[in-house]
Amino acid sequence: MRHAVVIGASVSGLLAAAALSRIAERVTVLDRDRLPGEDVHRRGTAQSRHAHGLLARGLEVMELLLPGLTVELMERGAFGGDLQADCRWINEGRRLAPAPGRMPGLLVSRLLLEGQIRRRVSALPGVEVAGESQVADLTHSGDWVTGVRLVSGETVSAGLVVDASGRGSRMPAWLGQLGFPAPAEERVEIDLTYTTRVFRRRPDDLAGDPVVIMAATRAVPRAGVALAMEGDRWIVTIGGYGDAPPADLDSFVAYARSLPAPDIHELVSRAEPLDEGTHHRTPASVRRRYERLPRFPRGLAVVGDAVCAFNPIYGQGMSVAAVEALRLGEWARRDRPARELFRSIARVVDAPWDIVAANDLRLPGVRGRRTAKIKMVNAYLERFHRAAEHDTELGRRFLRVANLLDPPSALLRPACLFRVLRGGSDVVRGDTGDAVPAGEPSYPARHQN
Ligand SMILES: Cc1cc2nc3c(=O)[nH]c(=O)nc-3n(C[C@H](O)[C@H](O)[C@H](O)COP(=O)(O)OP(=O)(O)OC[C@H]3O[C@@H](n4cnc5c(N)ncnc54)[C@H](O)[C@@H]3O)c2cc1C
Known part of the structure; x- marks a missing residue:
């Protein structure tokens, strides 16, 4: 591929560019914001002012895409820790039993993380990251997307256009302009x-x-x-x-x-x-079902929050974007129809989406479809968290799922079920921890003003 254009120079656009730089001769990343040389907040990523956790799977994949990134971030002040030993994970008002979990995590501000990814990606051969370049719409020839048109009127031609413009992506409207259907949206x-x-x-x-x-x-x-x-x-x-x-x-x-x-x-x-x-x-958490579209233009892809924007409290967005960038690279190398990419992205999104949707649908004010499966899973998880307060092995398994290292089904395996059932009414001894009477929260269930 001679030239790929990526719309959006936030985490998913930059990681997509890193993956594509291994395949395309040139990659241009366009962002409507002026992109500062130093790490300062900007309008297009207002979320950078809020806490951003990086999950273990996200860190692992970012390191694959940009080898050495972890060390560079640590040299700039980020620091590492053990996700089970050093973190207070509190579900149902109960702290997950701490224990050495051999699950490395990295604490880094969103500003520093995005800034360092941008510095690394900008330095990749053939990659240009351009600010003050707002995309107005797509250019096309029949069913092929041929590039983008900027609000300035300038056009940029490309063999592949990747939309990484976030939750507010205009892709559904752009598809309509080209005569293609828009994806169904789940909220x-x-x-x-x-x-x-x-x-x-x-x-x-x-x-x-x-x-x-x-x-x-x-x-x-x-x-x-x-x-x-x-x-x-x-x-x-x-x-x-x-x-x-x-x-x-x-x-x-x-x-x-x-x-x-x-x-x-x-x-x-x-x-x-x-x-x-x-x-x-x-x-809302919003998922756009691109994989279900009957028709989609050639030469076009969508990644990151533009496909699925999660409730941020679960800290999944950047990690999912990283895995999607890997999938994008694999797909672009094989030059297959977009549906294959979207199916592969849907498999990446399924687990975190299920975690978020099921958890949020426990809460009284949240609106969405409460299926029998969701109700059952939630009843089980409440019991799971009670047991995980004392059982370090359950804690470890929960963290592997929450950090996208294992699928949610891992929590339903017989070994887990047995420990959960025992934990609800018994004294449980964790793999590394002391025996603690189960059922007694280490925190009062509720603290009011
Ligand atoms: C409050 C909050 C907290 C969060 N906390 C976490 C967390 O703890 N952990 C985590 O992993 N994730 C978190 N997220 C999600 C995370 O920020 C995103 O998943 C991540 O930034 C990837 O998003 P993105 O790159 O797809 O889109 P965005 O980050 O939204 O970036 C879109 C980019 O596209 C640009 N753009 C938009 N339209 C155009 C256009 N027409 N032309 C050119 N450029 C355009 C914008 O300027 C912006 O730079 C949080 C999100 C929010 C809102």
């Missing part, structure tokens, strides 16, 4: 508002643990994440389903007190604030 209406503040981090905060990830419960549909990041800082995001956490410090701290466990409140009530706080609203 889970979550009405989730994030409020984020940055604090100074002291080494003894939270007994040195650098991560808290706290899921919403049916009783308290509020979630929170506190991630240590470079520059001795915490980024703390709290999210309300159907309700907006306030940004001013006193109200933020009071809201944190109402989360399903006390850890984040403990942190923000003592730490020194470093900013004024910022909001972000996510109305």
Whole structure:
């Protein structure tokens, strides 16, 4: 392939370019924003002001696409840890039993991560990353897409155009202009508002643990994440389903007190604030079913949030984008119809989508289809989390699924079922942990103002 154009220079566009650079003679990545040389927030990725966790699978694949990235990020202040030993994962108000899990994680701000990926991709031979280049629509000849037209009127021709323009992608409308059908859209209406503040981090905060990830419960549909990041800082995001956490410090701290466990409140009530706080609203998780389209133009692909934009609280978007970039590269090498790529992407998206949809549909205000399967899985998971509070092996298995290393079905294997059933009513001894009476949460189930 002589030339590929990628629309969008955020995480999925840049990783797509990295994958395509191994196949195409030239790759041009276009973004409507001016792309700064240094790591500063920009309009097109407003989410960079909020906590971004990088899952183990995402880190693994980014490293495959851009070898040495992890070390470069660490040289710039990111730091590593063990996802089971060092992180406080709290489901149903209960902390997953900590234990050495041999599952490496990397703590890095979204700004630094995207900035470093951009620096690496821009330096790849044949790749150009161009800011201030907003794509207005596609150019085509019959059923073949031949390039893009910019709002400036300039056209850029390409053998392959990849849409990585995010949740707000205009691809459904562009397809209509070319006479092709738009993909069906699945939505889970979550009405989730994030409020984020940055604090100074002291080494003894939270007994040195650098991560808290706290899921919403049916009783308290509020979630929170506190991630240590470079520059001795915490980024703390709290999210309300159907309700907006306030940004001013006193109200933020009071809201944190109402989360399903006390850890984040403990942190923000003592730490020194470093900013004024910022909001972000996510109305829905959205999945566009490109793989089900009967017809699709040649020379065109779609990846990243443009295909599926998840509830951000599960931290999956960048990792899914990384795996999709690998699939895109494999597909482009074989020069097959787009349907094959979309089927392969659908297989990548299925598991994280099921995790997100099922979990969110536990919550009372969330709108979507509550199938019998979802209800059954959720009843099982509640029991699973009760047992995983004491059983380190269940904790390990949960983390492998949450980090996209294993499929969700791994939690239903007989070995897990047995431990879960035992854990609900028994004393469970984890592989590495001490015996703890099961059924007694290490945190009170609910903390209210
Ligand atoms: C609040 C929030 C928190 C999140 N937290 C996490 C997390 O913890 N972990 C995680 O893995 N993921 C998280 N995500 C998701 C993650 O940010 C995205 O999955 C990731 O950025 C990949 O998205 P993308 O590159 O497909 O699209 P985006 O990041 O939305 O980027 C789209 C890009 O396309 C450009 N663009 C748009 N239209 C055009 C056009 N017409 N022409 C040219 N350029 C255009 C934009 O300027 C932008 O740069 C979060 C998302 C949000 C909103």
